[in-house]
Amino acid sequence: MKRPFRIAVTGAAGSISNSLLFRLAAGEVFGTDQPIILQLIERSEAMEALRGLAMELEDCAFPLLHTVRLHDNPEDGFRNVHFAFLIGSKPRGPGMERADLLAANAEIFSRQGRALNDHANPDVKVLVVGNPANTNALIASRNAPDLSPSQFTAMSRLDHNRTKGMIANRTGFNTADIRKVAVWGNHSASQFPDVRNAEAMGEPIWPGLDHDWVDATFIPRVQKRGAEIIDARGQSSAASAAQGAIDHMRDWYQGTPDGDFVSMCIVSDGSYGITKGIVFSFPVRCRYGRYQIVQGLPIDDAAQKRLDATEKELLEEKDAVKHLLPAETEEAHNAMSVSLRSGATRYAEEDRDDDSDACVLRTDRVM
Numbered sequence: 001m002k003r004p005f006r007i008a009v010t011g012a013a014g015s016i017s018n019s020l021l022f023r024l025a026a027g028e029v030f031g032t033d034q035p036i037i038l039q040l041i042e043r044s045e046a047m048e049a050l051r052g053l054a055m056e057l058e059d060c061a062f063p064l065l066h067t068v069r070l071h072d073n074p075e076d077g078f079r080n081v082h083f084a085f086l087i088g089s090k091p092r093g094p095g096m097e098r099a100d101l102l103a104a105n106a107e108i109f110s111r112q113g114r115a116l117n118d119h120a121n122p123d124v125k126v127l128v129v130g131n132p133a134n135t136n137a138l139i140a141s142r143n144a145p146d147l148s149p150s151q152f153t154a155m156s157r158l159d160h161n162r163t164k165g166m167i168a169n170r171t172g173f174n175t176a177d178i179r180k181v182a183v184w185g186n187h188s189a190s191q192f193p194d195v196r197n198a199e200a201m202g203e204p205i206w207p208g209l210d211h212d213w214v215d216a217t218f219i220p221r222v223q224k225r226g227a228e229i230i231d232a233r234g235q236s237s238a239a240s241a242a243q244g245a246i247d248h249m250r251d252w253y254q255g256t257p258d259g260d261f262v263s264m265c266i267v268s269d270g271s272y273g274i275t276k277g278i279v280f281s282f283p284v285r286c287r288y289g290r291y292q293i294v295q296g297l298p299i300d301d302a303a304q305k306r307l308d309a310t311e312k313e314l315l316e317e318k319d320a321v322k323h324l325l326p327a328e329t330e331e332a333h334n335a336m337s338v339s340l341r342s343g344a345t346r347y348a349e350e351d352r353d354d355d356s357d358a359c360v361l362r363t364d365r366v367m
């Protein structure tokens, strides 16, 4: 019998989590033979709503759901966790840019970085979804001196999936047949969705694409898809964001398909000339819980301009939160190497289920 993984989710009563949690509990990320303990974290004001959600989780009778624990603070909530989905933060409303969220959300992630450092399993894998996701991930990572920067990632998988979907619509292929798309840079309107290396059923699609359409229609549409959804729905994407989070963590843990790559925002090691130490979306391959940046993709002048623009935005965001980036972690972030990624899931000595005052909903199932 496998030991349960402990999974933390912040913002657990919010819209994205409402789509994510039931699929996590059904085994879509860690496999249908892997039991999980959910450690759900919310603001105190939302604890009652969270309790309702936890009851619904119980009522699904998921065989893999070992225990659901509810926490109103990250210090208890991150105790011994192996995986953390950092979703809780204020979403963007109509007319707002992601930069407007920097000030509102930055403090949340410095506290969460410290809490992960002090309480999580030493090999915890972290996915930041809450916006501005790249810079929030940087803040969390820089506040976790005992963890490797490679343990902190942010989500560009939704943009990657959007890219695949739009290319599939344009070319008439199924999304499953489209491979090797990439999203570079920030999860924002400066991102670069790149289809120059993409293949459909193993054949390059770039020669058959209308390049004016790519520049004038496709790239801006992917870049601004979040705002398009907010305008239409009155609130930001939720189910598709949960799908992105599922895909990101599943592929990180279980590996990417042969002959394809995915996009993940990770701490730059200087690949493709990107400034070291910022959290930048790169094409990556994952194996055995590790990721590596896909090297050697051609970057022409037009692509370079786009990389420069999104890198510049990330450097500006970094500058805006510099008061939250402790100097002691700077060196580790500037000395990343793609070939040194921590992978194994270890259990801390003190990993046990009886060590906090948190509100616990236990199932009576024997695991």
Ligand code: NAD
Pocket: 010, 011, 012, 013, 014, 015, 016, 017, 041, 042, 043, 046, 087, 088, 089, 090, 091, 092, 108, 128, 129, 130, 131, 132, 133, 155, 156, 158, 159, 187, 236, 237, 238, 241, 244
């Ligand atoms: P939501 O408002 O529905 O839910 C957010 C939840 O977070 C709320 O329940 C709130 O109480 C909780 N929360 C706020 N601060 C918290 C804290 N400090 N600790 C724990 N919980 C906290 O929002 P949502 O639609 O679920 O979106 C969440 C975030 O994800 C937003 O920042 C949104 O912009 C972002 N997002 C990112 C992507 C991406 O691709 N990276 C996609 C969609 C949305």
Ligand code: LMR
Pocket: 091, 092, 131, 158, 225, 226, 227, 229, 236, 237
């Ligand atoms: C998205 O891309 O849908 C989210 O990041 C929400 C937003 O603010 O755009």
